[in-house]
Amino acid sequence: MTAQVQSQTSYDVIVVGSGAGAMTSALFAADQGLSVLIVEKSDKYGGTSAISGGGIWIPNNHYFAEKGGKDSFELALQYLKAATGEHGDEVRLRAYLNNAPQMIHALETNSRVRYAVAEKYPDYYQQLPGSLPGGRSLDPELFDTSLLGDELDNLRKPSPSTLLMGCIAWTARHAHKVMSREFGWRLLILGLMVRYKLDFKWRRKSKIDRRASLGSSLVASLRRSLMDRNVPLWLNTDFRELLTEQGRVTGVRVQQGGKELELHARRGVIFGSGGFEQNQELREKYLPQPTRREWSATPPGNNTGAALEAGMALGAATSLLDWAWWAPTIAVPGEDKPRGVFAERAFPGAIVVNGLGRRFVNEAAPYLEFVDAMYRDNQSSGGKSTPAWVIFDGHFRFHYAMGPLMPAQVAPDSRLRKAWLNSVYWKADSLAELAGQIGVDADGLESTVQTVNEYARTGVDVEFGRGGNVFDRYYGDSNVKPNPCLAPLKKGPYYAMRLDAGDIGTKGGLLTNEHAQVVSEDGQPIPGLYAIGNCSASVMGTSYPGAGGTLGPAMTFGYIAANHIAGNP
Template identity: 75%
Template structure:
């Protein structure tokens, strides 16, 4: 059995490469280990970070190649390779324009979503992050049953699809947010025909929209996608990769690839042994917000065995997570840390960073400061009061005005959240130093009055304030913690995928330590070391590059006739 190209994995990058390869006239097979397509991409926000995109330009937005280059290189901690960054900036806008023109993929610009490092040169206050439009899943037909379903946490009321732009209006409590939610609920409720078929919305949003659109585009092109096909190893002819060995429903098969193999099989976040080998400690697969069992690093190990160099293996796309009993994976805490009136402390009761900063930096701080504090930032504890609890969500706890404590699942008390009438009592319950916590809360209450967090500058820039409450003054990210009962939730040092992997060049070819490419082998997404170095420049900086280098790889294979 042979094809021109074999694509391993069915995340957004992998499916993008398959669409482009098919359009370039190549025969393509996509193989996916699980019984569902979409990978982590399917449960993600689906945001893609594309500097100089045509959506922003069409709205009169101003961006430039040079600005974006300056920004990424400044953010990348000296680990972003300029040649690859340039390849990204050259191709990312073309990639999304191409998909918009020829496939079912549809995006809109999230104009208000700021780049994450506002202090760096070249940062924009919005315009580079793109948000998927809703996708009508009824057009997928029977294939819909093979979709990796989005987590309930990313759906309104656990069922209703929305865009990140809609979600932001509700979270920031912008004018008209109640009407927005009501409108979405009514649209769902009165879709009576679809209601008879499914409790889920007919429409998919976020990452679900993206992978559905890509899957539909593959169906349009009659590109086969084999589920339950586990990539085990590469087939080499001398130094050249010519195929893959897989296990498919209990049978070992060898599949030949005449032109190339594209590894888009995610990172190694679901492999405890590899986590212990490469990531900072302590670390657990159970802290990862990615689908359990999917991304176990088989592609990384096969690439290394074929002689590939690696980079950034000690890095993940960090994000603090909250474990919820009864759910198969923990929830990433992306937005709530910025809401006014919640703080995050370590075992000493001390804050250790700006809670509102990007999730990668937050996770990094959980590890980074461990020498100073004796490893006490893992786990960290999010603390808030009854006022916060009434008004805002935190992890699975919807605001008490919608879901009071009496309606929360009983087993969550003492496992998902802790509650006490006083801060001292709360601190004792969770093993945090009570005096340290009192001291921190007193300081934060002062900062809420002045609007100035003199420790970490929370709320001082437009990115922090993106998830603040526009109605809270003087600083939308700061409010006092004083009204009992008081609450705590445990935050683990989680991730949304690993960031390091096989070293690749500007064509997405896997390279050896001397820089020479391994012929026939390409890697994209979290199977490859991130083009962004150690940074997370903006929302969509993992899937944007995965799709772009998928696009680049397919064109490179097609051109190398």
């Protein structure tokens, strides 16, 4: 529903934001007989969730159990306590682990949301007790967007990097099979292409696949489920401040069509509006330096910290404001936001170096830890790790993707946009020449490549252990021996691409309790105010336990908030 002043201005629940967590909370509130309104600042719904992988990390889920997988509350709690350490709150962790399996089971039973277990996707910290080599991350199934009708026009479009060839929908399970070059990967691509090509009627309407995948599938299926319940979603409705009476939050003031409007919430307001990564002033105030909003892979103009500032104005406590869901990014001219580099760093034959030409991290490490290492090395190297540089050779270029560059066997250099040379990628016949182009120490780079080439021969990365655990190997090339994440760099031309210290959202925000209620500095709940997702301080502390560690808690605490508001904790 496009923004226009409606006659109804009072609801039981008002949800600010339209990402996966926000829409999940609205859905469960509506299912308990509450009247719900969703207000969204942008002209599109879905937020960062719509351009994400859409995965959710749900320990002890029924999908895994149905396939014979072994998991338990106790095992997951052991893992999370080890991962979160001093930043973990056991009460909130227990609330998450108790409710997450119930949340996804209820969604599958009562909505159009459909998931499948990614059996091979490992938890990120394989060295910690309680970790599993797969089964806790769930991957959205494809969703037919024609079911949205006109509402499809208002869905935030997926990033080109999440679609095969920029237009064909595929699941994370499909992508893994192709990226790791497992048996049958070529046939899989052929099948996806044929399915897309034969959908003649839809392709006359749109170049983008009829089927949504990943985060787009999740958001589209949630929106269709809300349409089934006649839950209104107002776009172009900018939250400005909270309304209160005698210390209780009673509604919100919004701006819509150039006018201010007061909306009243009889039972509660749920913030699900994202973090503050698009607010440069707040970034400079809280995040490690250097920091730029242009490095963030989230939608520009959104996630500016309005919920954080409104909560703080009421005396809300905060936590983890100096952390983000870090992910290295590559800027592409003409695109409104950079692209996150998630899987490609594990492919054999690419290394990442600082300005001294030295490696400083296991390239295949989880993305949060990767950028954290960039900042730590930046301090010890005198500012030489922001940016960092990914280096690869002609063999890698032919066989593998990196950021916006598809493998050269599909998209050779001659087919790349001319503006990308010396902006997206740099190219030279020798490592020394390449180092000169990007301002990296040439001797350091030559020495590093020689060392890594020896690691590739032996299969053992003595410095950082790349490829030494099941998570690293998840996106490695299963055909490369002895280590699927290591290959020599020895075939020119050589390539470089710039990696910035990016993010997929901030991690800190309003502190909440086990019911998703925002709490004040003295630990007491602020009546009528709830926060979920990136506008709240993450239950995961400074850790990122597995794929879907952002959306899983956002949706789960949305479920918890709806139940608490309805008097059904």
